[in-house]
Amino acid sequence: MDQLALNRNDLQIIEAPEPKEVILPLKGLEGRDKLRIKIGQRLITGQVLYPGLYSSVTGIVKSIDSMSFPDDDYTVIRVEVADEDEFDEAIKAEPDFQGKTPAELLELLNRANLGISEDLADIDTVFVTAVDPDPLSLVYQQVLKEFKAELSEGFKLIKYLTSAKRVILAISEEAKELGSAAIGDVADLMLVKSQYPNGLPELLAQRIAEQDSSAKLAFIKIEKLISALTILKEGKPAIYKLVTVNTKSGVNNYRVRLGTPIKEIIKEDELNNNDKIIIGSPLRGAACFNLETPVTADIDLIYVQDTDEVYNYQNLQCINCGKCVKVCPVNLEVNLICRYAEFALFERCAELDVNACIECGLCAYYCPSGRALVQFIRLAKDEIKQQNIEQLLVTTENSTEEDQ
Amino acid sequence: MKLIVSSPPHWHAKIDVAKIHLHLIIALIPAVLFSVYTYGIHSARVIALAVATAVISEILIRRLLKKPVTIDDGSAILIGLLFAMIMPTSTPYWLVVIGTFLSIFIGREIFGGLGCNPMNPVIVGWAITRISWPNYFNLDLASVGYNLDFNYRYPLALLKSGGVDQIADFALIDLLLGKQVGGLGSAAAIFLVIGGVYILYRGFITWEIPLSFTVGVLAMASIFWLTDSSQYANPVFHLLTGNVIIGIFFLATDFSSSPFNRWGMIVFGLGCGILTIILRIWSIYPDGVLFAILIMNLFTPLLDKIHKKPLHLEIKEL
Numbered sequence: 001m002d003q004l005a006l007n008r009n010d011l012q013i014i015e016a017p018e019p020k021e022v023i024l025p026l027k028g029l030e031g032r033d034k035l036r037i038k039i040g041q042r043l044i045t046g047q048v049l050y051p052g053l054y055s056s057v058t059g060i061v062k063s064i065d066s067m068s069f070p071d072d073d074y075t076v077i078r079v080e081v082a083d084e085d086e087f088d089e090a091i092k093a094e095p096d097f098q099g100k101t102p103a104e105l106l107e108l109l110n111r112a113n114l115g116i117s118e119d120l121a122d123i124d125t126v127f128v129t130a131v132d133p134d135p136l137s138l139v140y141q142q143v144l145k146e147f148k149a150e151l152s153e154g155f156k157l158i159k160y161l162t163s164a165k166r167v168i169l170a171i172s173e174e175a176k177e178l179g180s181a182a183i184g185d186v187a188d189l190m191l192v193k194s195q196y197p198n199g200l201p202e203l204l205a206q207r208i209a210e211q212d213s214s215a216k217l218a219f220i221k222i223e224k225l226i227s228a229l230t231i232l233k234e235g236k237p238a239i240y241k242l243v244t245v246n247t248k249s250g251v252n253n254y255r256v257r258l259g260t261p262i263k264e265i266i267k268e269d270e271l272n273n274n275d276k277i278i279i280g281s282p283l284r285g286a287a288c289f290n291l292e293t294p295v296t297a298d299i300d301l302i303y304v305q306d307t308d309e310v311y312n313y314q315n316l317q318c319i320n321c322g323k324c325v326k327v328c329p330v331n332l333e334v335n336l337i338c339r340y341a342e343f344a345l346f347e348r349c350a351e352l353d354v355n356a357c358i359e360c361g362l363c364a365y366y367c368p369s370g371r372a373l374v375q376f377i378r379l380a381k382d383e384i385k386q387q388n389i390e391q392l393l394v395t396t397e398n399s400t401e402e403d404q
Numbered sequence: 405m406k407l408i409v410s411s412p413p414h415w416h417a418k419i420d421v422a423k424i425h426l427h428l429i430i431a432l433i434p435a436v437l438f439s440v441y442t443y444g445i446h447s448a449r450v451i452a453l454a455v456a457t458a459v460i461s462e463i464l465i466r467r468l469l470k471k472p473v474t475i476d477d478g479s480a481i482l483i484g485l486l487f488a489m490i491m492p493t494s495t496p497y498w499l500v501v502i503g504t505f506l507s508i509f510i511g512r513e514i515f516g517g518l519g520c521n522p523m524n525p526v527i528v529g530w531a532i533t534r535i536s537w538p539n540y541f542n543l544d545l546a547s548v549g550y551n552l553d554f555n556y557r558y559p560l561a562l563l564k565s566g567g568v569d570q571i572a573d574f575a576l577i578d579l580l581l582g583k584q585v586g587g588l589g590s591a592a593a594i595f596l597v598i599g600g601v602y603i604l605y606r607g608f609i610t611w612e613i614p615l616s617f618t619v620g621v622l623a624m625a626s627i628f629w630l631t632d633s634s635q636y637a638n639p640v641f642h643l644l645t646g647n648v649i650i651g652i653f654f655l656a657t658d659f660s661s662s663p664f665n666r667w668g669m670i671v672f673g674l675g676c677g678i679l680t681i682i683l684r685i686w687s688i689y690p691d692g693v694l695f696a697i698l699i700m701n702l703f704t705p706l707l708d709k710i711h712k713k714p715l716h717l718e719i720k721e722l
């Protein structure tokens with residue numbers, strides 16, 4: 001059995017029960033004082049809490065705390081959810097989107113919590129990822145199956161928003177028929193082999209660039225595109241996320257309210273001591289240490305790994321077998337980079353282009369010495385970033401001295 | 405509730421160093437059995453002694469250096485086994501012990517252990533003993549006293565001393581089937597090929613070095629042979645004699661001392677093949693394989709500079 005094959009799905013979407021409490025995360029701790037809310041205040045669905053942060057529910061603010069999640073510290077707003085949603089009136093339906101300018105549309109979509117990049121200039125080709133990038137993830141193909149009829153409208157929206165001339169739909173080889181039917185004459189099709197890492201956006205972009213090196217590329221996930229259409233049609237903010245939940249008791253695709261804490265999706269009695277909860281891909285995702293971690297728009301997969309399956313890194317000496325170099329999709333000399341990182345020779349890592357690593361995890365997946373290669377790479381990247389910052393600081397200090 | 409936290413990836417291919425070495429050892433078993441079948445207890449004696457010495461040396465050295473003992477990764481066993489395979493059956497006890505110890509100590513441990521050796525440890529041990537005690541490496545004498553059902557002369561020595569006419573009665577098929585004198589395991593050509601194909605097929609080694617090595621030997625030998633076949637032996641003869649086959653699959657492919665980049669590996673293999681023939685024709689030694697590999701080992705850091713440029717795959721998300 002090939003663990004890295006991208007899985008196929010014949011699931012139905014299950015509506016997850018509405019949470020009693022949600023957690024709305026604001027990255028960093030600095031924004032706390034600038035929040036436009038107070039404890040005890042009633043929020044409505046879609047309300048702006050901070051630039052870029054919207055309430056996904058209607059309810060009462062219980063507390064404002066800080067919490068750590070794998071990537072950073074967050075200011076978290078805990079909201080007790082009311083039974084009925086009251087939607088923010090500021091978000092209006094716009095079924096015929098051509099009536100607005102692209103800039104107005106963008107503002108509307110982002111006001112409705114879609115989180116689209118503001119920088120849409122200088123794009124001429126957009127690809128829509130409808131292939132699941134990671135093993136175990138079943139979200140993208142599910143959306144493709146459910147919403148294939150809406151896709152051509154979505155392609156038109158992309159072209160209108162970005163003035164891209166070309167739209168490409170990336171789907172797995174097995175979904176070819178679905179895809180051919182969906183693209184009409186608005187988009188092109190790109191077939192992707194159902195094997196990790198072929199579905200990663202970086203590699204899809206590389207494939208397109210190989211054929212057309214002048215293309216100015218960007219991509220959008222299929223689910224986000226469908227959300228955009230739904231916002232324009234219904235005039236309601238984006239408040240749900242489709243998530244594949246892979247636990248010991250089974251695999252399901254749930255539609256979950258944004259902000260739902262993981263503990264509401266995975267019940268404690270499904271977990272044993274020393275299990276690992278992985279948010280995201282088994283190759284790229286982060287291990288979760290906090291069951292309060294809320295579902296956000298970038299979570300596609302939650303995977304509970306049994307204690308017995310947890311891999312312990314040995315971190316033995318590198319035997320120079322070259323496997324990591326062979327599997328690296330961006331041609332890095334991973335063995336050298338990680339030896340340098342191990343001995344804190346970070347400039348050498350920079351010379352070998354460690355920053356080009358896309359953290360796909362394949363090197364460490366195959367390393368027979370069980371070296372935590374991705375961890376070394378992250379360490380090197382981080383050190384390089386900090387040293388650059390230090391250099392900048394040094395130069396600015398010097399120049400101020402000279403000025404005096 | 406206690407949860408485990410660690411950095412990605414959270415899966416692993418579950419192939420570890422010990423498993424790789426185990427399969428390399430398994431791949432050598434056909435040749436070992438053939439050798440014991442041909443030379444009986446004498447061959448078994450050298451093999452057992454070399455393996456035991458390798459393991460004990462590693463334990464002692466690592467204890468002395470206060471480093472963790474890692475015999476369970478199988479590397480010491482593999483080194484001992486390979487060392488035995490390229491020695492004559494008649495090698496005296498003390499020489500086996502010294503040679504294997506040097507393989508482990510000078511070949512590997514001095515440089516920091518598995519993965520750090522710049523040259524193939526087996527060949528380092530062999531080269532020191534070969535140069536220090538050349539008399540014990542006379543393979544013609546090594547076969548004296550055995551009741552062999554094939555030509556008991558070492559083909560490469562005959563070629564060196566007497567030229568092409570002398571090797572006319574070696575049938576290539578006999579050479580392939582291991583009916584020739586040579587290192588106690590390295591003469592078993594077909595059995596080494598079986599093992600080699602097995603580890604290639606299972607992916608424990610990659611195709612670049614074996615293929616380019618073979619091509620190097622055949623191409624270089626062909627050049628000489630085509631210019632004057634009355635003076636130079638035919639390419640297939642070169643491929644099947646001496647330590648070429650064991651070198652192709654088991655010695656040149658040593659991870660640490662060979663390049664890890666594809667084109668580096670290919671140049672490395674070609675270099676091994678070409679040097680083998682050059683040494684066979686112009687050096688004082690009948691066989692040039694092991695020295696050829698040793699020389700190419702020195703170029704490994706240089707060859708690893710042949711590398712594809714890293715790709716920068718930044719992509720904007722809408």
Ligand code: SF4
Pocket residue numbers: 324327328329330331332334356357358359360361362363364373374377
């Ligand atoms: S994680 Fe490893 S294999 Fe993947 S891009 Fe980075 S270095 Fe290459």
Ligand code: SF4
Pocket residue numbers: 317318319320321322323324325334335338363366367368369370371373
């Ligand atoms: S896969 Fe591991 S052991 Fe092999 S070269 Fe890479 S880091 Fe070294």
